[in-house]
Amino acid sequence: MYRLCIFLLLFGIWIIFSGQFDWFHLALGILSTAFITAISSSFFFEDRSQGVGDRIQQIIRLPLYLLWMLYQIWLSNIHILKLALSPNELPEVKPSLVRVKTNLKTDFGKWMLANSITLTPGTITIDIDGDELLIHSISQTTTEGVESDDMEKKIAAIFERGNR
Numbered sequence: 001m002y003r004l005c006i007f008l009l010l011f012g013i014w015i016i017f018s019g020q021f022d023w024f025h026l027a028l029g030i031l032s033t034a035f036i037t038a039i040s041s042s043f044f045f046e047d048r049s050q051g052v053g054d055r056i057q058q059i060i061r062l063p064l065y066l067l068w069m070l071y072q073i074w075l076s077n078i079h080i081l082k083l084a085l086s087p088n089e090l091p092e093v094k095p096s097l098v099r100v101k102t103n104l105k106t107d108f109g110k111w112m113l114a115n116s117i118t119l120t121p122g123t124i125t126i127d128i129d130g131d132e133l134l135i136h137s138i139s140q141t142t143t144e145g146v147e148s149d150d151m152e153k154k155i156a157a158i159f160e161r162g163n164r
Helices: 002-018 023-044 052-085 087-092 107-119 140-147 150-159
Strands: 093-101 123-129 132-139
Touching (some): 052 140, 052 150, 093 140
16 A cells, blocks of 8 residues: 555656656656655655554644755855855864764654755765764864754654654
8 A cells, every 4th residue: 555655646746747748758657656666665654554644744744844954954054154255264164073873763764864964064974874873074063063963853753753
């Protein structure tokens, strides 16, 4: 049932974004979405015990997280711009590698955290090893941002029932 839902969701997205309704493009969409569904459906819905109500709550919470994430990206862009354009700020540039332990249980939650960190300017997730993320940070401010667990808590509130 989950694979069918994922297939239909992806195929719907394919139709919307392609805007092509001829047989060739529809067949290509079916083949593409079937392939993606086959290789990734267990990744998207690892915990299949959640019901429709939980999934709807996730769908509602995700855009709120994305808005918060855009704001964090904007703040980090301002910080990096300040570092780049102010010669007095150069002493604050202190690249470092930081290991952060996460309490997220699902691979999808860890993946989302790692990508959210990488999307934030001044930080890059280098590796995920079990419950640890290895992150490169460009300054003390970005290091403090990575070490705070705000992002992790917001992701857990969306995707991990036990951590809410």
